[in-house]
Amino acid sequence: MIDQMTNRDTEATTPDFVVIDVETACSRVSSICQVGIVGFKDGREIFDYETLLDPRDEFNVFNTRIHGIAAHHVVGKPSFSDIHAVVHGHLSGRTTVAHSYFDKGALAAACRIHDRAMIETTWLDSVRVAKRAWPDLESHRLGVLARYLGIEHRHHDALSDARAAGWVIVKAIDHTGLSLADWLAPPRVAGPAPRAAADGPLRGERVAILGEPRDGKLAHLAASLGARVMTGVGSSTTMLVVAGREPFGRATRASAAFLKAEELRREGTPLRILPSDALRTIAARA
Structure with a gap:
């Protein structure tokens, strides 16, 4: 030194x-x-x-x-x-x-x-x-x-x-x-998750978002398709939408939400893990 x-x-x-x-x-x-x-x-x-x-x-x-x-x-x-x-x-x-x-x-x-x-x-x-x-x-x-x-x-x-x-x-x-x-600047405080639309191709889905806040663009897109946006991955989650493209990066795969989703899948929970492009494709076809 x-x-x-x-x-x-x-x-x-x-x-x-x-x-x-x-x-x-x-x-x-x-x-x-x-x-x-x-x-x-x-x-x-x-x-x-x-x-x-x-x-x-x-x-x-x-x-x-x-x-x-x-x-x-x-x-x-x-x-x-x-x-x-x-x-x-x-x-x-x-x-x-x-x-x-x-x-x-x-x-x-x-x-x-x-x-x-x-x-x-x-x-x-x-x-x-x-x-x-x-x-x-x-x-x-x-x-x-x-x-x-x-x-x-x-x-x-x-x-x-x-x-x-x-x-x-x-x-x-x-x-x-x-x-x-x-x-x-002071960090923006995330607002409440958007309300699910009455109907849509994701009606009944319970979606968690990884990589964006619960009131971000992906959350609003999922809600517009009828999904209920969750605050995190839990036993009732049916879909995890990851901001970004596949293959997912190391930080994504090492995140608590991603690891929890994979654990639930191994236990037999019918939970899908999708990149954000897949969600946009669903919206384009709706």
């Missing part, structure tokens, strides 16, 4: 967002012993910064086991107060991503402890982004996301964690078509 600052473009280039990750020496969140920051613009990295810090606090064995940083690694390293201006320069007035808000709290606590000005930035939680972008993954921990999305990652290294969280944002934007501004 070497203190470093790398600019891949000119320093004048303004990132679309920056990502920060910190490691702490003990249970006190102010005890930052490593900082990693990565800047992203137009879907690519434009700079990174990493340094070890002397937390001016004790090192707990539990924390050291997690990230591998011990007291002897930070001898002669700067304290947080020494690098506050650098962190402030990268984050202040920008959109700052962190994977959960632990890093936000640690940064604020370190500013208080070291008597430095609070850093004013707009925070975006990449956990929340990942849950919206890939709602059917069983876990949205950074390591799980990195494996699923093919991101190179060394867990509990501040620079690697920051880089991975940044790529989660880039890939979520690409996957959903939502812009950074969209992700910063």
Whole structure:
């Protein structure tokens, strides 16, 4: 772990967002012993910064086991107060991503402890982004996301964690078509499922939708064909409609709804699993 600052473009280039990750020496969140920051613009990295810090606090064995940083690694390293201006320069007035808000709290606590000005930035939680972008993954921990999305990652290294969280944002934007501004806006709360039409080719079907909200386009299409739209897959579900085409991707096949549907099918429940194109074909023939 070497203190470093790398600019891949000119320093004048303004990132679309920056990502920060910190490691702490003990249970006190102010005890930052490593900082990693990565800047992203137009879907690519434009700079990174990493340094070890002397937390001016004790090192707990539990924390050291997690990230591998011990007291002897930070001898002669700067304290947080020494690098506050650098962190402030990268984050202040920008959109700052962190994977959960632990890093936000640690940064604020370190500013208080070291008597430095609070850093004013707009925070975006990449956990929340990942849950919206890939709602059917069983876990949205950074390591799980990195494996699923093919991101190179060394867990509990501040620079690697920051880089991975940044790529989660880039890939979520690409996957959903939502812009950074969209992700910063409060998430839309799904409304009630649409009411089933009185008649139609799917009358009597109880349909669950995977990959779209219960009040989305597929749900409205299924309801217009007479289906009752369910909030999830259960023993009475007769059809699971998956947003997307076959063959279904790994995230779809690993989702709780898909696994539950397959389990019910193995148990003899007459449940069909259809891609969204199949539902549109039924509608076109109606």
